[in-house]
Amino acid sequence: MIHFLLRRLAFALISLWALITIVFLMIAVIPGDQAKIAAGEGASPEMIEQARQRLGLDQPLIVQYVRYLMRLVQGDLGTSTSTFQPIADNLRDAFPSTLELVLLSMVTVVIFGVSIALLVVANKGGFIDGTVRVVAIAAAGMPLFWTAFMLQLGLAAGQAIPISGVLSTQYVVPKITGLLLVDSLLSGQPDAFGDAFLHLLLPVFVLALPQTVVIIRTLRTSMLNEMHEEYILMARSKGASTGRILIRHALPNAIVPMVTVLGLQVGYMLSGAVIIESIVARPGVGAYLTSSVLQKDTFAVLGTVLFIGAIVLLVSLLVDLFQLAIDPRVRRGMVTRSS
Amino acid sequence: MSTTVLKVFRGGSPTGGLRGRLGPAKQLWFDGVVVGLVVLLVLLAAFGGLLAPNDPFLVDLGKAFIPPGPQHLLGTDESGRDVLSRLMTGAGTTLLSALVIALSAGVIGVIIAALASLAGGWLDEAVMRLCDIVLAIPALILALGIAMALGPSLQSAIIALIVAMWPGTTRIVRSSMRKNMEEPYVEAARSQGASKWNVVFRHVIPNSLDVAIVDTAFSIGGITLILASLSFIGVGAQPPSPEWGAMAADGRSYVLTSWWITVAPGLAIMVAAVAFGLLGEVLQARFNPSQGRR
Amino acid sequence: MIMSASPRLEGGGSAAPDSILDITDLSVTMNSAGRDIRIVDELSLRIAPGERVALVGESGSGKSVTARAIMRLDDSATLTGSVKLDGQELVGLPEKRMRALRGAQFSMVFQDPLRTLNPLRTIGDQIAEPLRIRGVSKRDALKAAEETLDSLGVVDAKARMRAYPFEFSGGMRQRVALAIALIARPKVLIADEPTTALDTRVQERVLRLIDDAARERGVAVLLITHDLGVVAGFADRVAVMYSGRKVEDAPVDVLYSSPSHPYTEGLLAAVPRLDEDQAELVAMPGASAAPGSRPSGCAFHPRCPFAMEICRATLPLLSERPDRAGQVACHLRTMEETA
Numbered sequence: 001m002i003h004f005l006l007r008r009l010a011f012a013l014i015s016l017w018a019l020i021t022i023v024f025l026m027i028a029v030i031p032g033d034q035a036k037i038a039a040g041e042g043a044s045p046e047m048i049e050q051a052r053q054r055l056g057l058d059q060p061l062i063v064q065y066v067r068y069l070m071r072l073v074q075g076d077l078g079t080s081t082s083t084f085q086p087i088a089d090n091l092r093d094a095f096p097s098t099l100e101l102v103l104l105s106m107v108t109v110v111i112f113g114v115s116i117a118l119l120v121v122a123n124k125g126g127f128i129d130g131t132v133r134v135v136a137i138a139a140a141g142m143p144l145f146w147t148a149f150m151l152q153l154g155l156a157a158g159q160a161i162p163i164s165g166v167l168s169t170q171y172v173v174p175k176i177t178g179l180l181l182v183d184s185l186l187s188g189q190p191d192a193f194g195d196a197f198l199h200l201l202l203p204v205f206v207l208a209l210p211q212t213v214v215i216i217r218t219l220r221t222s223m224l225n226e227m228h229e230e231y232i233l234m235a236r237s238k239g240a241s242t243g244r245i246l247i248r249h250a251l252p253n254a255i256v257p258m259v260t261v262l263g264l265q266v267g268y269m270l271s272g273a274v275i276i277e278s279i280v281a282r283p284g285v286g287a288y289l290t291s292s293v294l295q296k297d298t299f300a301v302l303g304t305v306l307f308i309g310a311i312v313l314l315v316s317l318l319v320d321l322f323q324l325a326i327d328p329r330v331r332r333g334m335v336t337r338s339s
Numbered sequence: 340m341s342t343t344v345l346k347v348f349r350g351g352s353p354t355g356g357l358r359g360r361l362g363p364a365k366q367l368w369f370d371g372v373v374v375g376l377v378v379l380l381v382l383l384a385a386f387g388g389l390l391a392p393n394d395p396f397l398v399d400l401g402k403a404f405i406p407p408g409p410q411h412l413l414g415t416d417e418s419g420r421d422v423l424s425r426l427m428t429g430a431g432t433t434l435l436s437a438l439v440i441a442l443s444a445g446v447i448g449v450i451i452a453a454l455a456s457l458a459g460g461w462l463d464e465a466v467m468r469l470c471d472i473v474l475a476i477p478a479l480i481l482a483l484g485i486a487m488a489l490g491p492s493l494q495s496a497i498i499a500l501i502v503a504m505w506p507g508t509t510r511i512v513r514s515s516m517r518k519n520m521e522e523p524y525v526e527a528a529r530s531q532g533a534s535k536w537n538v539v540f541r542h543v544i545p546n547s548l549d550v551a552i553v554d555t556a557f558s559i560g561g562i563t564l565i566l567a568s569l570s571f572i573g574v575g576a577q578p579p580s581p582e583w584g585a586m587a588a589d590g591r592s593y594v595l596t597s598w599w600i601t602v603a604p605g606l607a608i609m610v611a612a613v614a615f616g617l618l619g620e621v622l623q624a625r626f627n628p629s630q631g632r633r
Numbered sequence: 634m635i636m637s638a639s640p641r642l643e644g645g646g647s648a649a650p651d652s653i654l655d656i657t658d659l660s661v662t663m664n665s666a667g668r669d670i671r672i673v674d675e676l677s678l679r680i681a682p683g684e685r686v687a688l689v690g691e692s693g694s695g696k697s698v699t700a701r702a703i704m705r706l707d708d709s710a711t712l713t714g715s716v717k718l719d720g721q722e723l724v725g726l727p728e729k730r731m732r733a734l735r736g737a738q739f740s741m742v743f744q745d746p747l748r749t750l751n752p753l754r755t756i757g758d759q760i761a762e763p764l765r766i767r768g769v770s771k772r773d774a775l776k777a778a779e780e781t782l783d784s785l786g787v788v789d790a791k792a793r794m795r796a797y798p799f800e801f802s803g804g805m806r807q808r809v810a811l812a813i814a815l816i817a818r819p820k821v822l823i824a825d826e827p828t829t830a831l832d833t834r835v836q837e838r839v840l841r842l843i844d845d846a847a848r849e850r851g852v853a854v855l856l857i858t859h860d861l862g863v864v865a866g867f868a869d870r871v872a873v874m875y876s877g878r879k880v881e882d883a884p885v886d887v888l889y890s891s892p893s894h895p896y897t898e899g900l901l902a903a904v905p906r907l908d909e910d911q912a913e914l915v916a917m918p919g920a921s922a923a924p925g926s927r928p929s930g931c932a933f934h935p936r937c938p939f940a941m942e943i944c945r946a947t948l949p950l951l952s953e954r955p956d957r958a959g960q961v962a963c964h965l966r967t968m969e970e971t972a
Contacts, residue, residue, distance in 0.1 A: 014472070141616065153594060293483075309477075
């Protein structure tokens with residue numbers, strides 16, 4: 001097991017390094033004069049020259065690379081040319097909002113994905129199974145921004161569910177963790193909690209929909225495969241009911257490969273957040289990325305790309321470790337069948 | 340398909356194997372409808388621009404925000420341009436670009452997979468690891484970075500997506516090749532003195548091609564979605580291009596009032612994505628019936 | 634002390650019935666590729682309390698299907714005829730009531746213990762499950778599981794309870810399977826090829842184990858096997874199946890010393906014996922017919938060295954053996970009887 005752990009960690013570190021290098025290459029490839037970009041509009045030749053030296057752009061590529069790495073180690077992602085603040089700071093401020101959205105979406109995906117999958121398996125070949133399949137096809141093809149717009153159109157008249165923003169203007173919630181749902185409770189404002197929750201409904205639905213479809217399909221296939229296994233027959237011979245078999249036998253065995261899929265989903269959730277945060281006016285990493293694009297703030301864009309990439313790598317590492325924890329075969333040194 | 344479904348089901352059907360549940364008669368219908376739809380889309384892409392009723396670029400502010408009606412079937416946008424015409428012209432941009440990306444990524448992927456299997460040893464491993472690493476980063480994010488670095492434009496987005504997509508093909512083709520290399524006929528060929536190159540080119544690659552073709556077909560839908568998303572964010576096709584994602588971005592401020600400006604292109608994207616996904620299923624059933632029974 | 638967790642059976646229990654398992658004209662039909670195929674054809678078998686009966690046949694004879702049909706484990710099979718467990722009719726019994734009987738009134742041990750045990754749960758959990766299903770508390774159930782394991786000769790049962798199936802050898806796993814089958818004190822134990830997946834040395838031990846354990850508890854055993862070698866030291870009575878029908882039924886010593894049906898003779902001739910000098914092993918020519926394409930008349934006639942015209946035309950019915958020691962379905966023997 002230690003062996004497996006070390007290999008996995010090594011892979012994570014190498015991937016991170018590769019990501020950093022790729023981003024660096026992207027920076028190097030930017031057409032035009034980076035010094036000019038960094039110095040900003042209407043800068044004088046001297047200021048541009050200063051910027052060039054400051055950023056070390058007059059040095060050979062290798063030196064630039066090393067300097068880049070060293071700055072990264074110190075947590076320095078560069079400075080935004082639109083906000084004029086360190087990019088790392090911008091991201092730190094923006095992250096909690098995205099974290100809230102993604103976490104809530106993942107929870108939704110798991111709850112609905114698993115329960116609907118159970119229903120579909122128990123109902124195999126029946127009406128629910130068929131309906132879910134058809135809905136799945138449509139849901140898989142919907143562009144996220146389109147789904148978001150359609151929901152906004154639909155809900156605008158009703159006024160019950162807010163279609164943008166994070167909190168209604170009458171509430172003021174102090175920033176403790178940055179997660180509105182948590183902070184509103186911590187500061188004793190249950191009304192604000194409810195309000196923040198309502199504001200999350202639309203974006204969570206948009207993000208969760210395609211992922212739930214994926215989970216339903218994966219879990220369905222996985223569970224149906226398990227149901228053919230012999231230990232299910234054994235469980236039946238003990239007198240176990242279908243429900244018990246599904247939940248206590250098939251599901252745990254089917255979930256093990258599903259956890260990997262869940263890990264992948266974080267990446268797609270973040271991609272989705274990038275697309276829709278600006279649509280629903282949530283001040284998260286996605287909105288920051290989108291506005292940086294509009295402002296032609298290339299450094300901020302690339303810094304955010306690096307940030308998101310790193311998070312995805314971290315999550316996938318955690319997922320693998322989690323799998324290690326729940327599968328006793330891996331724990332005790334056996335090679336799992338799904339390596 | 341949403342970027343998720345594209346990746347998770349690489350090598351399998353993003354649209355859920357609907358075709359598999361139909362009886363043989365209905366399957367023929369299914370194939371027919373899907374292929375028909377795809378042909379329509381392709382024709383639209385090729386000739387849409389010529390057939391458009393109005394000039395897709397003509398700005399006439401006096402005619403802005405007209406709702407869908409007899410004169411303008413899908414209404415006009417904020418600059419008075421006919422949405423339907425823009426949609427038809429944009430079909431070429433969107434779909435052709437998606438096809439170019441899919442084919443390029445496919446070809447590059449196959450070539451690299453072939454080279455890797457020829458090289459063997461640590462180089463082979465290194466290439467596969469590289470693929471894993473690139474695939475670990477969400478395609479949209481990676482493509483976004485590259486396109487931004489190259490300077491936002493349709494060409495940048497195309498290049499960016501090709502870079503993001505080829506590792507997927509390489510992975511799949513390489514494992515298919517690996518399996519094929521173990522086949523008895525390969526051993527037979529080698530025992531007759533064929534060199535490794537010979538074997539790979541004449542035997543292994545052609546037999547892995549069907550996997551590559553099906554995979555490429557499946558990927559078109561997802562690529563369409565990501566490409567449109569890139570344009571929507573602003574790193575792809577730039578205004579006044581009628582690329583569907585860019586059209587949706589144009590109209591985003593007017594969603595609540597002039598919904599047709601964004602809804603129309605969004606719907607078009609969805610139809611294209613689903614159609615190509617189903618096409619993949621049809622191709623898989625015809626080329627590769629042993630795989631992908633879900 | 635665990636109270637018996639089995640529900641009351643109708644129609645049984647007042648006077649000790651002379652058979653604990655009474656199968657009369659059981660036919661099992663399954664649908665394969667659109668056609669209905671009769672896998673088991675009018676099988677009748679009686680097992681007395683505590684008796685050991687072996688059901689012997691080649692693969693494809695329908696013996697495993699019979700076993701599963703008795704427990705109604707396969708929903709896709711259609712049953713006609715009668716199967717009475719301690720007087721309670723099982724054919725047509727609602728699934729809910731059937732479930733209550735499984736594991737408690739009768740239970741099953743399967744062929745491959747690795748695949749019939751859930752890889753993700755401890756063996757203690759799995760042994761305790763038949764009791765847990767019936768509402769026994771976790772503590773009591775686990776205690777009973779430990780006692781059962783112990784009584785089956787497992788050393789250090791307490792520690793073993795926490796282990797997972799993959800950590801055990803094949804023989805140990807069958808002990809676990811046996812514990813599962815015996816813990817709720819069934820009246821009948823069905824063992825479906827319990828030793829086929831094991832080494833020959835281990836086979837003997839496992840059979841011994843089943844024998845002792847069943848004898849201690851007064852459990853009747855239906856042993857399903859294709860191996861006449863294991864039957865000799867174990868069974869009281871042997872029923873031979875061919876192509877879905879029972880062709881001979883006799884006490885074990887009678888069967889081995891004077892087999893009546895030509896098929897039985899063939900089977901015996903093919904078994905290597907340690908106590909006799911055999912010039913050569915005689916394998917039976919031909920192969921058993923697939924259930925869907927049975928020959929007309931007596932299914933064995935294409936391979937039978939004594940086949941007559943009537944054998945091709947008419948199905949032989951079971952009748953008493955000439956020496957009155959059992960039953961046989963063969964035209965030749967019937968003729969000898971009347972001659």
